[in-house]
Amino acid sequence: MGQVMLLFLGVSMWLLGCRWITHSAEALVIGVNYGLIGDDLPSPDKVIALYTSRSITRLRLFNPNATVLEALQGSAIEVILGTYNEELQRLSTDASYAADWVQTNVAPYASSVRFRYINAGNEVIPGKLASYVLPAMRNLDSALRAANLHVPVTTAVATQVLAVSYPPSQGAFSESAAGVMAPIAAFLQAKKSPLLVNVYPYFAYAGSPRDVRLDYALFTAQDVVVRDGSLGYTNLFDAMIDSMYAALEKSGGTDVDIVVSETGWPSGGGGVGATVENARVYNNNVVAHVAGSGGTPKRPAKATETYLFAMFNENLKPEGTERNFGLFRPDMSEVYHVVLSP
Ligand SMILES: *[C@@H]1O[C@H](CO)[C@@H](O)[C@H](O)[C@H]1NC(C)=O
Numbered sequence: 001m002g003q004v005m006l007l008f009l010g011v012s013m014w015l016l017g018c019r020w021i022t023h024s025a026e027a028l029v030i031g032v033n034y035g036l037i038g039d040d041l042p043s044p045d046k047v048i049a050l051y052t053s054r055s056i057t058r059l060r061l062f063n064p065n066a067t068v069l070e071a072l073q074g075s076a077i078e079v080i081l082g083t084y085n086e087e088l089q090r091l092s093t094d095a096s097y098a099a100d101w102v103q104t105n106v107a108p109y110a111s112s113v114r115f116r117y118i119n120a121g122n123e124v125i126p127g128k129l130a131s132y133v134l135p136a137m138r139n140l141d142s143a144l145r146a147a148n149l150h151v152p153v154t155t156a157v158a159t160q161v162l163a164v165s166y167p168p169s170q171g172a173f174s175e176s177a178a179g180v181m182a183p184i185a186a187f188l189q190a191k192k193s194p195l196l197v198n199v200y201p202y203f204a205y206a207g208s209p210r211d212v213r214l215d216y217a218l219f220t221a222q223d224v225v226v227r228d229g230s231l232g233y234t235n236l237f238d239a240m241i242d243s244m245y246a247a248l249e250k251s252g253g254t255d256v257d258i259v260v261s262e263t264g265w266p267s268g269g270g271g272v273g274a275t276v277e278n279a280r281v282y283n284n285n286v287v288a289h290v291a292g293s294g295g296t297p298k299r300p301a302k303a304t305e306t307y308l309f310a311m312f313n314e315n316l317k318p319e320g321t322e323r324n325f326g327l328f329r330p331d332m333s334e335v336y337h338v339v340l341s342p
Pocket residue numbers: 036041043044064065066067068
């Protein structure tokens with residue numbers, strides 16, 4: 001009896017400890033992607049003012065852009081900065097190009113812009129550019145260290161790197177991705193840097209609306225939908241992240257954290273389930289989920305750092321749902337309201 005009581009007390013203290021940690025040190029974990037594929041978007045200084053006025057303290061920028069980086073100076077917003085996929089080959093083979101990249105895109109701003117991560121490539125694994133990713137990461141890491149800039153270097157992957165994602169504990173990289181992902185996992189593990197993953201329950205739902213429950217995708221299911229050993233999943237977002245954790249563990253990345261570099265839901269464009277109401281529900285629930293309860297069933301102690309996609313509807317993206325992921329219209333009015341700083 002005494003031991004059971006002690007165990008109970010111990011677990012309660014531990015739970016309290018976890019809640020305290022997630023609520024103090026990592027109280028605000030939401031960021032928003034700033035995509036620029038539109039010809040009607042507001043100027044970067046207006047955009048950064050909008051981030052600030054909505055208390056959005058993290059931003060992901062897909063490619064270096066001097067105007068945006070200048071607008072970010074002094075803003076206290078933390079920034080994930082990506083390379084162009086087209087420059088991965090050069091970055092991987094030419095150390096001086098990587099040094100120039102850092103001198104052009106990071107060093108001039110480093111005293112007034114808070115760089116959180118640099119990502120070499122977005123969603124190029126598997127594929128013909130995949131083999132350039134790790135050498136590009138290495139060259140960027142060396143160049144940053146040579147410049148005395150301490151910014152973790154990583155890459156952003158889609159969940160398409162997985163061959164198996166269900167149930168989450170069976171998550172495994174595909175054969176074509178595994179050869180590239182294993183050494184990347186080792187690099188990230190050694191550097192204690194996270195892997196960026198783009199996580200879209202929407203596409204899983206839209207691809208098989210008969211098999212994937214909408215409430216499971218939207219965080220509105222009341223009960224466990226997927227039971228996986230001792231773990232229960234009430235939402236697809238956590239299940240997708242945990243399948244990626246399982247794959248990382250099998251590839252030597254046992255301690256690598258996952259940062260969700262993109263997630264979102266389209267508010268229009270004709271896709272299955274692409275409505276303003278679903279987008280509003282999804283985005284509000286994902287924010288509440290990561291800001292409130294913290295992590296996933298597999299990694300409950302630490303809130304999942306998450307970046308919504310995206311700030312604006314972008315009119316030069318492919319027609320359809322792709323143009324309709326924005327929280328805001330180009331005139332900076334809300335497409336729907338999201339509580340971004342709970
Ligand atoms: C940087 O962003 C500005 C503002 O959106 C845009 O006009 C410009 O073309 C961008 N520059 C590059 C190099 O992408």
